[in-house]
Amino acid sequence: MTTIDKLIENTIRADVRDIASYFVPDASGYIKLDAMENPYQLPEELRAELGQRLADAALNRYPVASYATLKGKICAGLGVPQGYDVLLGNGSDELISIMATAVARQDKRAVILAPTPAFVMFSRSAQFAGADFVGVPVKADFSLDLPAMLAAIERYQPALVFLAYPNNPTGNLFDADDMAAIIRALGDTGIAVVDEAYQPFAKKSFMGRLPEFPNLVVMRTLSKLGLAGIRLGYLSGDAKLLEQFEKVRPPYNVNVLTQLAAEFALDHLDVLDRQAELLNAERSRLAAELAVLPGVEVFPSAANFISMRVPDAEKVCSELRAGKVLIKNLGKMDKMLTNCIRVTVSTPEENTAFLNALKASL
Numbered sequence: 001m002t003t004i005d006k007l008i009e010n011t012i013r014a015d016v017r018d019i020a021s022y023f024v025p026d027a028s029g030y031i032k033l034d035a036m037e038n039p040y041q042l043p044e045e046l047r048a049e050l051g052q053r054l055a056d057a058a059l060n061r062y063p064v065a066s067y068a069t070l071k072g073k074i075c076a077g078l079g080v081p082q083g084y085d086v087l088l089g090n091g092s093d094e095l096i097s098i099m100a101t102a103v104a105r106q107d108k109r110a111v112i113l114a115p116t117p118a119f120v121m122f123s124r125s126a127q128f129a130g131a132d133f134v135g136v137p138v139k140a141d142f143s144l145d146l147p148a149m150l151a152a153i154e155r156y157q158p159a160l161v162f163l164a165y166p167n168n169p170t171g172n173l174f175d176a177d178d179m180a181a182i183i184r185a186l187g188d189t190g191i192a193v194v195d196e197a198y199q200p201f202a203k204k205s206f207m208g209r210l211p212e213f214p215n216l217v218v219m220r221t222l223s224k225l226g227l228a229g230i231r232l233g234y235l236s237g238d239a240k241l242l243e244q245f246e247k248v249r250p251p252y253n254v255n256v257l258t259q260l261a262a263e264f265a266l267d268h269l270d271v272l273d274r275q276a277e278l279l280n281a282e283r284s285r286l287a288a289e290l291a292v293l294p295g296v297e298v299f300p301s302a303a304n305f306i307s308m309r310v311p312d313a314e315k316v317c318s319e320l321r322a323g324k325v326l327i328k329n330l331g332k333m334d335k336m337l338t339n340c341i342r343v344t345v346s347t348p349e350e351n352t353a354f355l356n357a358l359k360a361s362l
C-alpha cells in the first residue's frame, strides 16, 4: 500500500470510501435530456441587461448577509404566505443537507424517511450527516402506500420525512390528503419536507398550507424553472424552525452572482413561466405520442420529464447514446423501476429527435 492509500484508509470514513461519486456523464455533443434542464435561455435583450448588472456586481465584497432583497422578491413573487420567510441554499441539494445535518443528533441515530423510489440526495444526505435512511416503497401505480407510511412513522419516529411533489423519478403527484395525513401523523415528533422542485410545471403546492402545519417545510429550487446553472434553492416554514436551520447554513452560501441573477430572473418571472407553459404543452404531446408506441408504458407526469417502461432499457439507452441523445436509465435505482427510463421534456425539435431515436430502438 502506498502512503496515500494508507492515509486515505486512516482518515476517510469507510462508508465514503465504499461509494461511487455522483455520476454526471459528459454531455458535449449530445442532446441532453437526462437532467430536467429547461432547454430555453433567457431572451437576448434580457441577457444583455443581466450581463450589465453582473458586470456592476461588487465581486470584491462578500454577499450582504441578510439577502433581504432576494428573499423579498421570492416571498412576494412565489406565493410564500404572509408572515413567512425563506432560507436560501446553494441549490436545494444544500438545503436537504442542511436539514439532515440539523436533525442528525449525537445521542441516538436520527431517522430520515421518504417514499421510494426517491430523489437520491435524500438518502445520500442522510448518510453523510450520520442519520439512518428508511425508504417506504410506493404502490405499483407509484401512489403513496399510506398505511405503510404511517406504520413506518410509528415504528421509526423519523425526524425528517421527505415528500417530493411531484415525485422524482416517477413524475406523479402524490394524493394531497395522504400527504396531509402523513404531516399530521408526524405532529411534534417529525418535520415533513415537501420538495416542490417541479412546482413550476405541476402548479400544485403546499406553500399556501404552511399556516395549517407547524411541522411543514416547503422547499423549491429555481433549477428546473430554467436557472440550473446559478444554483439557488429556497425553503419556507415556521420562523422558529428556520432559525435552527439557519445556524447550520454556511454563511454566504449564495454567491453575489447567483443573488443578482436570481433577483433579475424574479423580475422577469413571466418569461420563465411562459417557457414552462411551452414545456407543459410539449409534455402532453410527447406523452400522447409515446402512449401509442407498442411496448412502451408511459407514466403520468406533472413534472418536466416523462418516465416510462420499455422492453429493454439498457438497449434503448445505449442506442440513444450512440445516436447522441442522453436520457436516464432508472433501472438500477430501484427494483420497481426495472426497464424504466426518464426523459426530460425539451424543445419540440429535441423531443422529436428523442421520439425518432426511441422508435428506431424499439
Ligand SMILES: *Cc1c(COP(=O)(O)O)cnc(C)c1O
Residues within 6 Å of the ligand: 036, 090, 091, 092, 093, 094, 119, 164, 167, 168, 195, 197, 220, 221, 222, 223, 228, 231, 232, 233
Ligand atoms: C432536481 C431536484 C432537486 C435538486 O435541485 P437543485 O436545486 O438543483 O439542487 C431537488 N429535489 C428534487 C426532487 C429534484 O428532482
